[in-house]
Every structure is written in structure tokens, then in C-alpha cells.
Amino acid sequence: MTIRISRLLLTGLALLLSVAAPASAEVCAVDDTDREVCLAAPAQRIATLSPGATELVYAAGAGEKVVAVVAYSDYPPEAREVASVGSHTRLDLERLVALRPDLVIGWVTGNPPEQLETLESLGVRVFYLEPRTFEEVASAVERLGELAGTREAARVEAERFRNGMAALAARYAEVAPVRVFYQVWDEPLMTINDDHLIGQVLRLCGGVNVFGALPRLVPRPGEEAVLAADPEAILAGGMGEENRDWLDHWARYPQLTAVARDNLFFVPPSLIQRPTPRLLEGSRLFCEKLERARERRGAQGS
Structure with missing residues (x-):
């Protein structure tokens, strides 16, 4: 039997997101829909809504902050132990909101727009990604590092990737x-x-x-x-x-x-x-x- 999630229930769960975050300076980054997303402090609880998004967050050095993933998020291996909130095409919104993410990483063309719009209407920050060039892959890692407060780790990984691709191009x-x-x-x-x-x-x-x-x-x-x-x-x-x-x-x-x-x-x-x-x-x-x-x-x- 399919249970319809009431907006009232989602709203009540969303109130849990107001738990105070550690004091820090505001962090901002522009996502792949050209929207600037800002957080009052670096994200502490991140939900990733595609296997690619999961990998990118871990690559940015923020894997310990991931509290929710979707099906087939199998890399790195530790991602398999994180709570799953459905598939990238159909999310369990009630379970997702109950995990109190302060940042959700969505996929531009892969996630159901109406469900991400519901999350945003509840005050959950959604950062959309979908890299389509080598440079956009590196940039995605760096931008996630900004939002997660792992800037240096993200910079190192992004440069490793850039340098490796450049070496292949030259060879x-x-x-x-x-x-x-x-x-x-x-x-x-x-x-x-x-x-x-x-x-x-x-x-x-x-x-x-x-x-x-x-x-x-x-x-x-x-x-x-x-x-x-x-x-x-x-x-x-x-x-x-x-x-x-x-x-x-x-x-x-x-x-x-x-x-x-x-x-x-x-x-x-x-x-x-x-x-x-x-x-x-x-x-x-x-x-x-x-x-x-x-x-x-x-x-x-x-």
C-alpha cells in the first residue's frame, strides 16, 4: 500500500533542520543551473541524490558528512553503509527530511523536479550538479569543498584530476x-x-x-x-x-x-x-x- 506523505508531516520534519550549526562565516557556491547557493555555515549533514553526486562529495573530502544517498551509490565502499533514501528517480522524502540534511546535492536531469521543489519549499538547500566537461568535474569538486568546509582537500583532488587529464591530452x-x-x-x-x-x-x-x-x-x-x-x-x-x-x-x-x-x-x-x-x-x-x-x-x- 502506497502511503501519501502529507505536507504537514514533511513540514514538521523540516523544523528539525533548524538545529543550530557551529558558528562560522557564510559559504556560497554557484551550481550547474547558475544559481548561487549560500549556507550560514559549512554543511554538516549532506544528502547526495545520485551515485555521481555521492562520489563527488567524497572526492571533495566531505564523505564523513554524508548522511543520505540513493541506490547504486557504491563508491567509495563506505558510501554503501550510508542510509538510502530511494533511487535517483524516486525519493523517499519522509526518510530524507527525517535525516535532517542541511545540504542536498541534486542532479540536474536525473532527479524528479517536483520532489526537489518540495524540499526547497521546506527550506532545504539544494545544490544542483551535472558536470559535462573535464573542467566542470574539477570545478564541481572545488565548489562542494566550499560548501562543506573542506576547501583544501577539494582543491588538491581537483588539481590531481586536472593535471592527470592534461598529461593524457599531451601524451x-x-x-x-x-x-x-x-x-x-x-x-x-x-x-x-x-x-x-x-x-x-x-x-x-x-x-x-x-x-x-x-x-x-x-x-x-x-x-x-x-x-x-x-x-x-x-x-x-x-x-x-x-x-x-x-x-x-x-x-x-x-x-x-x-x-x-x-x-x-x-x-x-x-x-x-x-x-x-x-x-x-x-x-x-x-x-x-x-x-x-x-x-x-x-x-x-x-
Whole structure:
């Protein structure tokens, strides 16, 4: 039986948010909807409403302040022990408000707008994130550090990420291009275009996205279109960290260049499909896979 949460109950729970915070100077940051969010003092109780948001808060050095997460918030491992308040698409508002967060990290396109609007109407501060470039990933970490009072830890992590991505860009700046198909999902078949963050990783590594020019951020090209494009390499993450079934599917087509040269590569999806500092590790793996594809050109006499 579904229980309808009364606004009166939510309002009563929200009053708990008025517990006095330690005296400190006001902290402010601009979120990814260009709104300035200010707190009277650094956040002490943070709720993260997507797995990516969870990772970003921990990366900013504020993991000990996280009191609520959503399903699939599995990194770092300690995040699995934090109270869950539903999924990123449907929140348990009563449970969330009862945990008394003084800052909620929402995802611009991933969370139900009406539920976040309800939180804001109760006086809960919501900071929206959705990094879409390498610099925005670093900036997100720094801005969360400002709001959580962990500025120095966040700065160090953001610079580590910036420097690592810059080093990859320099290393692969002059490499021979490799035509690539990256599979996001299987049914329906999904990929990414050049504007997507994963598309930016491909370019960084010297890859040419065979569907990069399509206007949709996450196109649905169809199997026939992939066969016609004949990529030199296929990269996929599968439905889990160790699931390579999607690559087995493409192995049925020996006429594909990627299959003929054994360029079917698995990359754990959490390393590449979440816009967090772990994207650096995923990018290194991408670059290594494409370098292997280049080496196999000579080995097969082509």
C-alpha cells in the first residue's frame, strides 16, 4: 500500500533542520543551473541524490558528512553503509527530511523536479550538479569543498584530476586516429556523440567516434548502422563491473574490423559513465585500449 506523505508531516520534519550549526562565516557556491547557493555555515549533514553526486562529495573530502544517498551509490565502499533514501528517480522524502540534511546535492536531469521543489519549499538547500566537461568535474569538486568546509582537500583532488587529464591530452595529442564505437546500452542500442563527456574522452585518446556527429547526446543508432560504420575498435561497459556480454554479441560478426583485429574492449562502466574524478582512471584505460588497437594494425599487416 502506497502511503501519501502529507505536507504537514514533511513540514514538521523540516523544523528539525533548524538545529543550530557551529558558528562560522557564510559559504556560497554557484551550481550547474547558475544559481548561487549560500549556507550560514559549512554543511554538516549532506544528502547526495545520485551515485555521481555521492562520489563527488567524497572526492571533495566531505564523505564523513554524508548522511543520505540513493541506490547504486557504491563508491567509495563506505558510501554503501550510508542510509538510502530511494533511487535517483524516486525519493523517499519522509526518510530524507527525517535525516535532517542541511545540504542536498541534486542532479540536474536525473532527479524528479517536483520532489526537489518540495524540499526547497521546506527550506532545504539544494545544490544542483551535472558536470559535462573535464573542467566542470574539477570545478564541481572545488565548489562542494566550499560548501562543506573542506576547501583544501577539494582543491588538491581537483588539481590531481586536472593535471592527470592534461598529461593524457599531451601524451596522445599526435597519435594516429582510431575509429571507435562506444556502447552505452544494449536494448535499445545506445552510444554517445562528440559533445558527451565520454565522447570527449575518446577524442582525448585519439579516437574518432563513428557516431560523434549525430545531434543527440545519446543516439540510438541500431545494429545495422554499427555494422555499416565498421569501427576499428568497440568499447563497452556492460551492465556491471565484470559483465562483458555486450562484447560477446559483436563477436558474432567476423566481418567487423574490430572483431577481425580482436579490438573488443571492456571498461568498467563506473570508471567512465560517472562524471567524477574516477573518470581519470577510466580515461587512462580508454587510451590504453586504443593504443593496443594501433599496435595491432602493424601486427596484422594493415
